[in-house]
Amino acid sequence: DIQMTQSPSSLSASVGDRVTITCRASQSISSYLNWYQQKPGKAPKLLIYAASSLQSGVPSRFSGSGSGTDFTLTISSLQPEDFATYYCQQSYSTPYSTFGPGTKVDIK
Amino acid sequence: EVQLVESGGGLVQPGGSLRLSCAASGFTFSSYEMNWVRQAPGKGLEWVSYISSSGSTIYYADSVKGRFTISRDNAKNSLYLQMNSLRAEDTAVYYCARVVVGATKIDIWGQGTMVTVSS
Numbered sequence: 001d002i003q004m005t006q007s008p009s010s011l012s013a014s015v016g017d018r019v020t021i022t023c024r025a026s027q028s029i030s031s032y033l034n035w036y037q038q039k040p041g042k043a044p045k046l047l048i049y050a051a052s053s054l055q056s057g058v059p060s061r062f063s064g065s066g067s068g069t070d071f072t073l074t075i076s077s078l079q080p081e082d083f084a085t086y087y088c089q090q091s092y093s094t095p096y097s098t099f100g101p102g103t104k105v106d107i108k
Numbered sequence: 109e110v111q112l113v114e115s116g117g118g119l120v121q122p123g124g125s126l127r128l129s130c131a132a133s134g135f136t137f138s139s140y141e142m143n144w145v146r147q148a149p150g151k152g153l154e155w156v157s158y159i160s161s162s163g164s165t166i167y168y169a170d171s172v173k174g175r176f177t178i179s180r181d182n183a184k185n186s187l188y189l190q191m192n193s194l195r196a197e198d199t200a201v202y203y204c205a206r207v208v209v210g211a212t213k214i215d216i217w218g219q220g221t222m223v224t225v226s227s
Contacts, residue, residue, distance in 0.1 A: 032212060034212075034213050034214070036153075036214075042219075043203055043217035043218060043219055043220055044153065044203075044214075044217055045217070046213060046214060046215050049209070049212070049213040050212070050213075055215070087152065087153055089153075089214075091211070091212040091213060094207075094210065094211045094212050095141075095143065095155070095158035095167045095207070095211050096155065096167065096169070097155050098155065099152055099153040099154070099155070100152070101152050102152050102153075
């Protein structure tokens with residue numbers, strides 16, 4: 001099974017900050033990596049797919065990069081609505097996809 | 109509007125059964141592969157099961173294999189998850205989710221339905 005890790009597990013940031021979240025796969029997954037945002041009590045929302053492609057309707061302050069085993073989600077200027085938990089997901093072994101444990105972004 | 113609406117969750121005793129439903133609208137349901145994904149309280153996301161657009165190909169996570177059955181009725185635009193021999197560790201919010209691009213991304217999620225397994 002492909003295991004996913006994320007760092008940090010949580011972070012505190014201010015509006016306007018640049019935020020970077022890292023995701024690592026236990027083996028190479030090429031670019032089969034997605035990022036989701038989840039707010040409390042809500043379903044996840046797709047932000048980035050194929051490591052770096054922005055899902056339609058998602059603000060351009062979100063970006064993704066990486067390939068192989070190491071990936072990054074960057075929020076260029078944190079907005080109030082961005083405080084949420086972020087999950088990476090590998091789809092290399094689809095449909096047996098696995099998610100990372102999540103990174104909670106809260107207000108400093 | 110593209111929408112997925114789950115129903116059927118509730119409280120069930122260990123060893124019991126429950127059937128979840130997911131009603132799809134706003135898109136051609138029969139053209140899409142579907143997943144069930146769950147989330148235990150305060151925990152992360154776990155893929156549970158996959159079904160192809162025709163229903164001919166099905167996969168399960170090891171944690172539910174032999175106990176859960178995924179199915180679909182394309183004429184009714186509906187997805188189902190029959191859950192038997194339920195355990196406390198199956199307690200979670202269950203989401204139905206549409207997958208695209210060769211099942212490599214989940215682009216639409218339902219709002220989720222809560223399943224609680226407890227005596």
